């Protein structure tokens with residue numbers, strides 16, 4: 001039952017993404033479709049490397065450069081969104097379902113939290129400052145439940161390293 005629901009959601013999302021690709025005038029090529037289906041089914045917000053690793057299982061001829069180019073054209077067409085974490089780019093297929101990202105600064109995990117209906121931070125900004133937002137992304141940085149459970153459950157990088165830098 002759950003499996004069916006999951007498949008329906010994933011397939012529905014992939015279908016909407018492919019439709020969005022067509023509307024933006026982007027040709028539906030096998031590599032674009034493979035990456036769209038992969039991202040529609042992956043809630044981990046994968047990096048380009050892990051998108052490539054998974055895509056290569058299905059299309060072994062797909063190079064890293066092709067994956068990067070495909071991801072970039074999908075972003076430009078608004079089919080997927082990019083999360084810039086500073087040290088790496090992560091990718092998300094949930095563009096038409098408004099949600100915020102919770103980024104754990106300890107383990108790097110990214111979780112989605114749905115935004116309430118009518119959440120309009122762009123409207124607030126426009127009314128307050130006249131700023132015309134073209135793109136809205138809500139990101140909260142902090143500690144996930146597992147990492148907050150304590151240093152034993154998930155040691156911080158400092159503790160792992162002993163907390164001191166030994167003078168040479």
Ligand SMILES: [Zn+2]
Pocket residue numbers: 045092094099100101111112
């Ligand atoms: Zn997301």
